[in-house]
Amino acid sequence: xxxxxxxxxxxxxxxxxxxxxxxxxxxxxxxxxxxxxxxxxxxxxxxxxxxxxxxxxxxxxxxxxxxxxxxxxxxxxxxxxxxxxxxxxxxxxxxxxxxxxxxxxxxxxxxxxxxxxxxxxxxxxxxxxxxxxxxxxxxxxxxxxxxxxxxxxxxxxxxxxxxxxxxxxxxxxxxxxxxxxxxxxxxxxxxxxxxxxxxxxxxxxxxxxxxxxxxxxxxxxxxxxxxxxxxxxxxxxxxxxxxxxxxxxxxxxxxxxxxxxxxxxxxxxxxxxxxxxxxxxxxxxxxxxx
Numbered sequence: 001x002x003x004x005x006x007x008x009x010x011x012x013x014x015x016x017x018x019x020x021x022x023x024x025x026x027x028x029x030x031x032x033x034x035x036x037x038x039x040x041x042x043x044x045x046x047x048x049x050x051x052x053x054x055x056x057x058x059x060x061x062x063x064x065x066x067x068x069x070x071x072x073x074x075x076x077x078x079x080x081x082x083x084x085x086x087x088x089x090x091x092x093x094x095x096x097x098x099x100x101x102x103x104x105x106x107x108x109x110x111x112x113x114x115x116x117x118x119x120x121x122x123x124x125x126x127x128x129x130x131x132x133x134x135x136x137x138x139x140x141x142x143x144x145x146x147x148x149x150x151x152x153x154x155x156x157x158x159x160x161x162x163x164x165x166x167x168x169x170x171x172x173x174x175x176x177x178x179x180x181x182x183x184x185x186x187x188x189x190x191x192x193x194x195x196x197x198x199x200x201x202x203x204x205x206x207x208x209x210x211x212x213x214x215x216x217x218x219x220x221x222x223x224x225x226x227x228x229x230x231x232x233x234x235x236x237x238x239x240x241x242x243x244x245x246x247x248x249x250x251x252x253x254x255x256x257x258x259x260x261x262x263x264x265x266x267x268x269x270x271x272x273x274x275x276x277x278x279x280x281x282x283x284x285x286x287x288x289x290x
Contacts, residue, residue: 002032002075003164006098006129008085008119009035009068018104018134019068020141021265026074028143028171033076034096035069037061038088086122093129099164100130100267105259120259124240124268130161131268133259139234144265147174148213148233150181150224150258151193156239156271162201165269175208177231181215181223190214221257228264237267 005022019035026033039061065078081088089101101123120133147169158165169176180193194212197203203210213231217223228236238255258266 002030004034004096004098005029005031006034006036006089006092006096006101008089008101008103009037009065016068017136017138017141018102018132021134021138022102022132023072023074024141024143025168025172028173029099029168030171031074031099033069033072033074034092034098035065035076035078036088036092037065037078037080038085039080039082085119086126089123089127093127098129099168100132101127102132102134104134105136121256124255124270128270130165130270133262133266133268135262135265137263138265142234143172144235145172145174146231146233147176147235147237148224148228148231149176149178149197149237149239150227150254151178151197151239152220153180153189153193153196154273155196155199156241156273158200158202158269158271161269166202166204166206169202169206173207176203176206176210177213177227177233178210179213179215179224179227179231181217181220181227183216183218185216187214221254221261224254224258225261225263228262233264235265235267236262237269239271240268241271241273 005026007019007022009016009019019033022033025031061080065080069076069078079092081091092098093101103120103123105120120131123131178194178197180190182189190212194210198210213227215223215227215230217226224236227233236258238258240255255268259268
């Protein structure tokens with residue numbers, strides 16, 4: 001069966017941009033698209049209370065979904081679920097086992113940060129799947145080739161995601177750069193950061209040599225955005241170690257900052273800490289992830 005990309009849609013411009021980006025990457029992957037629209041039915045749904053959700057009839061929803069998928073150049077199907085988004089996504093992942101979940105970042109810059117990324121952050125906490133977040137003002141959808149992966153130098157494992165994401169990278173013929181941010185100008189830990197990525201097996205058999213890139217900056221998030229700009233990256237990859245992500249407050253999470261502020265799509269890969277005995281001790285320079 002073809003690999004699946006699960007796309008959340010609410011019919012607004014942002015989600016349509018996410019659909020366009022998913023369509024672009026689905027073509028070289030030979031992947032199929034699954035569009036998921038969630039009807040919000042609970043009177044206690046906080047987004048219904050704020051007026052951020054438009055309520056449609058089931059007939060209107062079906063017509064809108066059919067309109068979205070009928071002219072797509074790749075295989076696509078649509079689903080409608082009711083209730084909370086996170087619960088609907090979990091049920092859909094059980095059915096389709098997607099390569100990743102794709103959603104858009106809301107375009108409203110006046111919305112508080114915590115509300116803007118509520119869905120994305122909740123999915124990262126409860127879902128084991130990679131998450132691709134497309135910004136509202138991303139360039140026209142095209143296959144990304146210049147990929148920047150932010151690494152802090154601490155070992156990690158991607159488990160079952162290694163092979164599918166490596167196949168994804170190979171299908172897109174990417175040029176991968178591993179960025180490492182430190183507060184000092186020293187570069188000696190940059191090679192170690194690259195090695196932790198290579199140790200996962202993610203870079204095996206990539207079409208181009210993986211390059212390290214060092215940025216000296218006092219703020220990790222700003223350093224990553226600087227690297228994205230300097231290298232002209234068209235997609236950013238973040239490693240989200242689950243234990244750190246759950247322990248940290250929203251405003252201290254660099255992954256959350258990238259979801260909010262990256263000018264290019266962000267692929268968040270759920271990871272686990274490297275097992276003891278495998279990881280090497282390394283003085284903590286700056287935590288980039290989560």
